[in-house]
Amino acid sequence: MIIETTKCYKKLLVISLITILFSFAGCSDTPSGEDPNEMVLHHVLYTKVPSLDPGNIRDVYSMMVCSQIFENLYQYHFLKRPYELVPLLAEAMPQVSSDLLTYTVKIKKWVYFQDDLCFSGGKGRELKAADFVFAYKRIANIKYLSQNWSGLDGKIIGLNEFREYTKTFSKIEDVDYSRAVEGLQTPDDYTLIIKLKKPWPQLTYMMEDIAFSPIAKEAVDFYGKDITSHPIGTGPYKLKTWRRGSYIELVRNPGFRGELYPNEGEPGDAEAGYLDDAGKRMPFADKVVWAIIEEYQPAWFLFLQGKTDASPIPKDNYGEAITENRELTPKMKQLGIHLETFSDPSTFWLGFNMQDPVLGKNKALRQAISYSIDREKFIEIFFNGRDIVAHGIVPPLLDSYDPNIKEKGFARYDLEQAKSLLQEAEKFYGGKLPTLKMAIPGTDTFGHQLGEFLRRSINATGIEVEVEYMDWPTYLQKMNTRSVQMFCSGTSASTPDAQDFLSLFYTKYWAPGSNSFNYSNPEFDKLYERIEVMSESPERCELYRQMEIMVLEDCPAAFLNHRVAYALHHDWYKNYKPHAFAYGLSKYRRVDLAQRAAYKELLKQVK
Amino acid sequence: MITYIIRRLLYTIPIVLGVLLLTFTLFTLVGGDISLEIAGKNASKETINEIRQEYGLNKPLFLAWDSQLVNHFKNALTFNFGRARDREPVIDKIKRGAGPSLALMVPMFIGEVVISISLALVIAFVRGSKWDVMAVVLCVAGMSIPYLSFILFGQYFLAYKWGFFPVFFSPDLAPPQYVALPVLIGIVTGLGGNLRFYRTVMLDEMRNDYVRTAFAKGLGTGTVLFKHVLKNAMIPIITQVVLAIPFLFLGSLLLERFFGIPGLGYLMIEAIGSRDYLIINAMTYISAILFVLFNVITDICYAFVDPRISLE
Helix, strand or coil, X not given: CHHHHHHHHHHHHHHHHHHHHHHHHCCCCCCCCCCCCCCEEEEEECCCCCCCCHHHCCCHHHHHHHHHHCCCCEEECCCCCCCCEXXXXXXXXXXXXXXXXXXXXXECXXXXXXXXXCCHHHCCCECCHHHHHHHHHHHHCHHHCCCCHHHCCCCECCHHHHHHHHCCCCCHHHCCCCCCECCEECXXXXXXXXXXXXXXXXXXHHCCCHHHCCCCHHHHHHHHHHHXXXXXXXXXXXXXXXXXXXXXXEEECCCCCCEECCCCCCXXXXXXXXXXXXXXXXXXXXXXXXXXXXXXXXXXXXXXCCCCCEEECCHHHHHHHECXXXXXXXXXXXXXXXXEEEECCEEEEEEECCCCCCCCCCHHHHHHHHXXXXXXXXXXXXXXXXXXXCCCCCCCCCCCCCCCHHHXXXXXXXXXXXXXXXXXXXXXXXXXXXXXXXXXXXXXXXXXXXXXXXXXXXXXXXXXXXXXXXCHHHHHHHHHCCCCCEEEEEEECCCCCCHHHHHHHCHHHECCXXXXXXXXXXXXXXXXXXXXXXXXXXXXXXXXXXXXHHHHHHCCEEXXXXXXXXXXXXXXXXXXXXXXXXXXXXXXXEECHHHHHHHHHHHHHHC | CHHHHHHHHHHHHHHHHHHHHHHHHXXXXXXXXXXXHHHCCCCCHHHHHHHHHHCCCCCCCCCCXXXXXXXXXXXXXXXXXXXXXXXXXXXXXXXXXXXXXHHHHHHHHHHHHHHXXXXXXXXXXXXXXXXXXXXXXXXXXXXXXXHHHHHHHHHHHHHHHCCCCCCCCCCCXXXXXHHHHHHHHHHHHHHHHHHHHHHHHHHHHHCCHHHHHHHHCCCCHHHHHHHHHHHHCHHHHHHHHHHHHHHHCXXXXXXXXXXXXXXXXXXXXXXXXXXXXXXXXXXXHHHHHHHHHHHHHHXXXXXXXXXXXXXX
């Protein structure tokens, strides 16, 4: 037995060493098995994609992938600024009745769903107006538990009644979708009529949103709950492989009708090369591959190795890429890397729960906190000085942004003023203020740094703050149950209309709705109900600004920053014009294969 | 012996049921209602009620044939783990993640055990010498450096800078290619602790009379170390090694995350982060089964390597 054990151990030792040696010998950074003549876009997603079923997605990453597979009636013009909607599956922009209550949309003919087993004979069938109606009814079906229902709730005649009807079933598949909804009509296969309860000017944006894109009933019936991983759309690409949490590979949809690259853009586009492909048939790339990389270091290395086409700049690598003059470093220039900077329509804030007995009634206290934060220092420390100070709610990219908002001084850093306001606040409270609690979503280093910065800033005035770091579900639960005092949060605009930002302060949307501040101002609510049904006009823009000032005066939040995105891309990656709202951009991108092939040599020289 | 094994296997049943009861208590009584989280922002009360219905949260907790407790046990015992938050069957996630996790953990584990035992034998033999001191210092240093530092260093120099390994997982790469660097890092990081443990075990054996007798009888160093000392040190080695095997199934969170290996460590941490109780429950349950099974295997192995132990 002893001899056998020893022999066995020696064998194991030899086998292990050989295995390890062989593994390491064969693992050098060999080029991938990719066909060099095949045009592949290599992208990165920084978080997992939960679903590819458009009706029930709301996260950016799922939308990015779904937007290459699915299409909606309209899309944003790729090049023109200010942002403009143009027809995609629609023949033209909708015809709107004079009372603004009826929208009629003609749908393009000869648009086909991709081939799939769910269709008779495996051949994709033609898109019909009924597919849109089915998609809307599906979102209304309560058994489907769509996160997008709030977008349609109370808007279309008869759709809420349809939702009530779906409550009578115990199983999702038992719901009869042929049941008529007055506000959704299809007089023929290529005409969609939507009748509204009250004017809803944002409807055209809904017709662009990929979550409301048409879906084939055959696919939903065929795949059942597995529809989340079987996206069947009409777009330029179709899913080939989705290894959840790892990578997603899309290939050209051979049945795609084709679309032409835009012929016009904004001034400067031609010089920047964005019109080099004008009038050419899209999509250009044969494949789109997303690697899911949740850590910034490997994603950055892959970009520098030329294995991905574009990348944001991780905070820790900022100095490697950008100089103090906000230009590319010589190394980046040598590698042929380009920098694109663009304003992201987002706002971040330190919010106050207006229903909190200490904070809610004490405006001086809220203002003292707001004046105690040095926003420029905050941006320098946390965003390498890239972002801009948020003086209000509406970010600069949107039409209703008030260019004079800075002068109104709501976001100024004034410690003396903060201290004097604190005295006022204590007088109002009737003594020394208790320790305030601040909720930070995230237990990682960034969360701790952020919490510590804000705690120290507020503490400088004499206000005691305790920071509570929590994971996202706990944070969400506390916000939904209105049990936080102060909280860090933010949002990005999904459309060029600032109404989304204003809706954050509407009383009807108190938590668990989008009004996490639980702010209520009857005057504001009246104005909100007015603008809700107004079409874009100078009058509406003026009301937006008036409402913004109303909120800033009440100080339900200390607004911190608007994001400015810095993105890098390789020389070979063409038509990379940043877009704040559109996701379905892969069809425009092109890769110069010769330039990409030459990069490896270039990299060696630079190294 | 068979009676012993059957008896031990029967003992495992209450342990596994206890784990199930514990997970149920934690997830339902302590963890609270998850319907609000699933519903997300802007969800109406009726949507939340629907979610409660779909996940069976509207049913009584105990004292009913269709209670949440009964369903919890029924689903676990039939390996019906349900669907995760993203609607994918939990069992599919586990099946898919097990391969990459084992591809990473098994070579790492074998390499770590074989190398550390071999080195421990040699170091124990030269105990007190400068080599021994140097090894102990290196072990302590290795144990003191954070795991993440090894990953960042390895990925930067070995993969990115010198190009010996791929930086990240890619579907075009074969498993030996994409797991090589993480395996190497895993072996190096694990070596310090293991080497110190096995060195202590070997030193205890080296001090025994039979070793001196063997050398006095003129046996060679290799024979004494690998034939006699190793054999007699097997009990603590088996305890350490066999009980570590079930944890291989759980993968390695950091290595999987930094190198993009779609394994179970990653899955588990994501599930904890998003409170996907169905995944956590399934993983805990499977781990518990594996753990108690390997406990039984450990006991059986004792009898094989040490004739003084009999299974009765």
